[in-house]
Amino acid sequence: MHAAMRRINVWLVPGLVMLLLLAACRPSTGNEPETGQLDAEPAPAVEEPTAAPTAKPQAESVAEDPDETLKEGTTILTGDDRPDRLRTVTSSWNTNWNRHTIDYGEILSGGPPRDGIPSIDEPQFITQAEAAGWLAGNEPVIAVEIGGEARAYPLQILTWHEIVNDQIGDVPLIVTFCPLCNSAIVFDRRLAGEVLEFGTSGLLRHSDLIMYDRTTESLWQQFTGEAIAGDMAGRRLAFLASSIVGFDDFRQAYPDGNVLSRDTGFNRSYGQNPYAGYDTIGNNPFLFTGELDGRLPAMERVVTVSLDGTDVAYPLSILSAAGVIHDTQAGQDLVVFHSSGASSALGAARIADAEDVGATGVFDPNLDGRKLTFHQEGDKIVDEQTTSTWNVLGQAIDGPLAGDQLTPIVHGDHFWFSWAAFKPDTIIYQEDGD
Secondary structure, eight states: OOHHHHHHHHHHIIIIIHHHHHHTTSOOSSOOOSSSOOOOOOOOOOOOOOOSOOOOOEEEEOTTOSOTTBOTTOEEEESOOOOHHHHHHTTTOOOOTTEESSOGGGEEEOSSOTTSSOOBSSOOEEOHHHHTTTSOTTSEEEEEEETTEEEEEEHHHHHHHOEEEEEETTEEEEEEEETTTTEEEEEEOEETTEEOOEEEEEEEETTEEEEEETTTOOEEETTTTEEEESTTTTBBOEEEOOEEEEHHHHHHHOTTOEEEOSOSSSOOOTTBOTTTTTTOTTOOOTTOOSOOOTTSOTTOEEEEEEETTEEEEEEHHHHHHHSEEEEEETTEEEEEEEESOOBOSSSSSBGGGSOBOOEEEEEEOEETTEEOOEEEETTEEEETTTOOEEOTTSBEEESTTTTOBOEEOOOEEEEHHHHHHHOTTOEEOOOTTO
């Protein structure tokens, strides 16, 4: 697609994409399951704003709270000071608005109402051979492996649903994708002895998806896994390791792994990208009202890690050229891999036709008491100690170490603007001499 056409498509995103998503809120006829799916909640009627002044929130520190799911040092604001526009959108919700950790003025409506972008709550899975009939080898999937069981969640499905409530073995998890931030994040959805189920709120903060749990109707920031309003305010979900890789990479790494089915109970244009051209470098993010961090272009892709309070971003422009980056942060050795073979989910109108942006992985390079060093040889990743060949998922696939697995480090593949909005003190990796 020519650059000029890509720019035109992006300018259509604020109106056209929202219309497409709103139209897509209607469930399909004839193939819905009898139970387990939520219809789109109708938009509330516009109310006259109250004339009564809103009490200024009071601060309540939870630094000493014994519940380890509370982020240390979090300040809970007590008092409902929602602006009128947010009150109107949320007038029928049962959220405890008197507890929050953020300024309510930062929350915007993304267009669709709550559950207007429907989560997948009873996911069905199929074999790789069945999925190959509609999923191209270069299409991006979120790869998750727990206890030897691997599953692939195609972004052609997640783009239309954003949330999958699932369970692998005995681990209940939530697989999430925010197209506006290119953030694919997986969490354990157990908290304080309870398993939560999540849906889309229709709200955004810093352009990022705000989720809600259906038990307390608290609001959760997808990017951080933290509850930002409601009874759960201040608590956080545990991250689970995952990677965005091409379907072919997933098949080769996990030949017995299953794939999320397009039999979701909803009729969507799976495989089509309603955000065509959104990821073009030079564009501005949609519904982002904060100050952009100009150290990198807003839509630059970065590989990110957070280690003991240290946040680091590895620009894809550097990583893709190097193939491998070795680093040490917060006392942790790490190695970052990149390989080709995964298309952008936010480029061409048909995801399979989009630019190859590649896949990434972040790992501890120490294996069985020995620190390995890696480099790229052509399209292969090789360790210098044994000349074994490794894939982007940290598996040794040839050589003396074949069958071994590096320990993954939780990482993300995001647009720079979104990561910087939540992690403003991020260190940006630079090549030696830069």
